[in-house]
Amino acid sequence: MIYLDYAATAPLDEEVFQAMTPYLKENFGNPDSAHAAGRAAANAVAKARATIAEILGVTPLEVYFTSGGTEADNWAVRYLAKGNAAVSSVEHAAVLEGAKLREEGCSPIPTTRGGLVTADAVLSALTPRTGLVCVMAANNETGTIQPLEEISKLCKERNLTLFSDCVQAAGFLDLKKIATHCDAIALSGHKIYGPKGVGALVVKKGVALRPMIAGGEQERSLRGGTLNVSGIVGFAKALEKAQADRIRNAERVRALRDAFEREVTTVFGKSVTIDGENRLPNISHLTFETAPDALLAKLDLKGLCVSGGAACSSRSALPSHVMLAMGRTREEAKRGVRFSFGKETTEEEVERAVVVLKECIL
Numbered sequence: 377m378i379y380l381d382y383a384a385t386a387p388l389d390e391e392v393f394q395a396m397t398p399y400l401k402e403n404f405g406n407p408d409s410a411h412a413a414g415r416a417a418a419n420a421v422a423k424a425r426a427t428i429a430e431i432l433g434v435t436p437l438e439v440y441f442t443s444g445g446t447e448a449d450n451w452a453v454r455y456l457a458k459g460n461a462a463v464s465s466v467e468h469a470a471v472l473e474g475a476k477l478r479e480e481g482c483s484p485i486p487t488t489r490g491g492l493v494t495a496d497a498v499l500s501a502l503t504p505r506t507g508l509v510c511v512m513a514a515n516n517e518t519g520t521i522q523p524l525e526e527i528s529k530l531c532k533e534r535n536l537t538l539f540s541d542c543v544q545a546a547g548f549l550d551l552k553k554i555a556t557h558c559d560a561i562a563l564s565g566h567k568i569y570g571p572k573g574v575g576a577l578v579v580k581k582g583v584a585l586r587p588m589i590a591g592g593e594q595e596r597s598l599r600g601g602t603l604n605v606s607g608i609v610g611f612a613k614a615l616e617k618a619q620a621d622r623i624r625n626a627e628r629v630r631a632l633r634d635a636f637e638r639e640v641t642t643v644f645g646k647s648v649t650i651d652g653e654n655r656l657p658n659i660s661h662l663t664f665e666t667a668p669d670a671l672l673a674k675l676d677l678k679g680l681c682v683s684g685g686a687a688c689s690s691r692s693a694l695p696s697h698v699m700l701a702m703g704r705t706r707e708e709a710k711r712g713v714r715f716s717f718g719k720e721t722t723e724e725e726v727e728r729a730v731v732v733l734k735e736c737i738l
């Protein structure tokens with residue numbers, strides 16, 4: 377099997393696994409319990425929260441643990457700030473679908489053909505009712521990195537709250553810098569070699585946030601539910617490693633990704649398009665001029681694991697909303713394939729992937 381779908385999820389890092397295991401069995405306490413077992417769990421959560429806060433340059437009280445990126449996105453786009461939400465049209469489904477549930481409504485921000493959400497585009501989408509602007513740090517289908525610094529400037533000038541989904545950016549971009557530009561960011565564990573089902577919404581002090589999940593007094597009474605202690609410990613460790621190693625990891629995957637794209641261009645010539653501009657180093661989204669039906673299934677049969685856009689909509693026959701937003705036709709938007717490279721990808725796998733593509737398409 378050749379796994380080139382690291383943007384969908386990544387395997388658990390060994391050190392992360394080691395950090396988590398004590399909290400699955402021996403230290404199983406509920407962090408809200410007022411006894412020694414509870415305190416041991418609470419201390420582990422406090423340590424993880426402090427680590428994440430330090431990495432992001434925020435205070436621990438600004439970190440809210442969630443069940444992953446989807447929950448963090450939903451929470452932000454539905455319950456952050458007041459007024460209408462201006463939402464980039466290339467956001468992850470968790471943001472786009474979540475925003476549809478926002479009481480005060482939402483409106484789209486258009487993108488360029490390269491998938492870029494410019495500050496001018498944000499400006500054009502604002503109305504007197506806009507209170508929240510949602511632009512992801514980097515796109516999960518094309519890898520396009522958004523100009524958050526400029527967008528942040530215009531939001532600050534107009535007193536608008538800026539939320540950014542940083543789920544894909546966390547492995548490669550400087551989160552501390554991004555956090556200075558935003559009022560809130562969303563993170564997820566499993567894209568950075570951490571556990572699935574855990575993430576965080578980080579909201580700066582003074583920014584209005586209403587609760588989404590009612591329950592106990594966890595997370596300053598804003599998010600009820602017993603905390604996923606082992607998950608939180610693993611998530612903090614994964615984020616620490618991802619940010620410490622991001623430049624080295626980026627260099628390595630960029631070399632593999634660029635070699636892959638050179639080879640694909642040599643083989644397919646003008647019949648393949650590399651989508652997106654200003655991209656993360658790990659993603660290659662390709663649109664083939666002609667692609668056989670069920671291309672992904674054919675690639676899978678030959679052992680190549682990739683996605684047709686976002687993993688969570690890979691089984692859908694619908695065209696990618698990201699490609700549609702980037703001006704592609706419905707037909708073109710169905711012919712995209714996302715390859716994403718990770719820490720364990722080898723040169724041999726990249727070479728073999730091109731051979732498999734050739735066998736399935738030419």
Ligand code: PLP
Nearest residue numbers: 444445446468516541543544564
């Ligand atoms: N946001 C982006 C950009 C993503 O790529 C993903 C995962 O596919 C999510 C949010 C959802 O995160 P999770 O899988 O942790 O719910």
